[in-house]
Amino acid sequence: MQASAWRGGSSARPVYGIRVGRPNRDAYFDRAWSSIEVEMDGRWQTFQLTPGFWNQCTEFRDRGSPRIREWLERHFTTDWPKGSPPRFRLEVLGGGRFRLSPHE
Template sequence: MKVSTWYGSGIYGVRVGSKNRENYFDPAWETIIVVLDGQEYTFKLTDGFWNECPEFRESKDEPVIKNWLLKYRTLNWPNRQTPKMELIPIEPKKFKLVP
């Protein structure tokens, strides 16, 4: 699925969008696993994910999405032109993020 970068309050995330959320995510899930460069990371799905904010976010203590973006994309983009990438479903609750 096509996804984009999200940024807010010093935290980076991946915006999946409402259509992808409905097609690929289960409301029973509280967390998902995302594979970045062969390493698995767990991300919490907030209440907002199921409402108006369909993105998963890194924690301030572990900036894994920020570091991944630095490696493959950029941390600077024009307003409303966030970098796009692919989030591939591997199994239930588990995805792989590719540039």
């Protein structure tokens, strides 16, 4: 599936995430999951799914840890024009596991 970068919070303390969008969320994510595992550059990371993920906020976030920010810095940027976030691939592996790839 195609996904994109997400940035929120203040400019002094930004929070980064991976936005999957409603159609992908509904097709590939299970409401019973409280967390997912994502392979990023060969390493597995666990991300909590917030209640907001099932409402309007269709991104999983990296609160309190720089994992997504560091991945974006390695492959793209953390400073993109409003409305033009980097896009990439989030491959479904099954059972709440995904692989993040910088290629669409």
